[in-house]
Amino acid sequence: MDGRARAPAAGTVLNALATGTGSAFAIDEYTTATVELTDDAGVTGTVAAEPDADTRLIERCVELVTDRFGDGEGGTVRTESDVPMASGLKSSSAAANATVLATLDALDAADAISREDACRLGVTAARDAGVTVTGAFDDASASMLGGVTVTDNDEDELLAREEVDWDVLVWTPPERSFSADADVARCRQVAPMAELVADLALDGDYGRAMTVNGLAFCAALDFPTDPLVEAMGRVAGVSLSGTGPSFTAVGERDALETLQDVWNDREGTTWLTTTQTDGTRRI
Incomplete structure (x- = not known):
């Protein structure tokens, strides 16, 4: 019983750490x-090119799916x-979504559950594995469903x-930042700004929402605001992604290419991509 699936990464419009809305x-x-x-009993996970990676999340995803839709199979x-790990680009959510759908595929049970509920299984696994503070339903839903989502992470x-349909520029510094290590208390201090961002996002003003979010959470999480200032006036929106260290900007391709020339002077990697609307799929 074999299955495969792939899930997209994601960027942040609103970090859910302040209010639970993301x-x-x-x-x-x-x-x-x-x-x-x-x-056989038991699940063993591996992460390609990361021999020391924590595999509890993907193993727990398999366990939850086989317990619910199978007979507790191992494998x-x-x-x-x-997607670089611990970069703020939702690598954990993508891994969870891909694993859930691949396990459903292996069980021939992909039609037994909605993709939204499949996403919730991955969120449960993330909480069980201790790799998230909020449950990351915002990140997971964007990766599973595609497009841009707004969520209540307290209620999933x-x-x-x-x-x-956006062009996207990403700058990823060389360091890593694990969301489970974020200073939640400081993030909650910017709740008034997060509430404003939520209002903007629910009104469809995603670009301004991103930029306000970026300023607030760079301050809360002690990241530089220079990349944001360099992007303002050039792009539709720019933000720290997740709890960092990556930054993402959205806008016209020409403007993003100009900004890439600026961000290229920074240590790390920059790359251009686009949004994705299909979400997670079996392959």
Whole structure:
């Protein structure tokens, strides 16, 4: 019983750490999961090119799916990704979504559950594995469903979803930042700004929402605001993605290419991509 699926990464419109409301958008970079199920007990996970990676999340995803839709099968799960880990680009949500759908594929049970509920299984696994503070339903829903989503992460409720066609510039510094280590207390101090961002996002003003979010959470999480200032006036929106360290900007391709020339002077990598509207799919 084998299954494969791939899930897109995502960028941030609103970080949910302040109020529990979050928003994210899928981007055209992927994590792929391959699941092989057996009748033996236990699940073993591996992450390609990351031999020391924590595999509890993807293993727990397999367990939750087989407990609900199978007979508690064990087996193996392997993920490989174009998305750098701990970069703020929702690599954990993408890995969880790809693993859930690959396991459903292996069980021939992909039609037994909605994609929204499949996403919730991955969120449950993330909480069980301790890799998220909020449950990251915003990030997971954007990756699973595609487009941009706004969510209530306290209730795992989808508040809005819209298909968008944006060009996206990403700058990823060399360091890593794990969301579970974020200073939640400081993030909650910017709740008034987060509430404003939520209003903007629910009104469809995603660009301004991103930029206000970026300023607020760079301050809360002690990231530089220079990349934001460099982008303002050039692009529709720019923000710290997740709890960092990556920054994402959206706008016209020409403007993003000009901004890329500026961000290229920074240590790390910059790359151009687009939004993704199909979400997670079996392959």
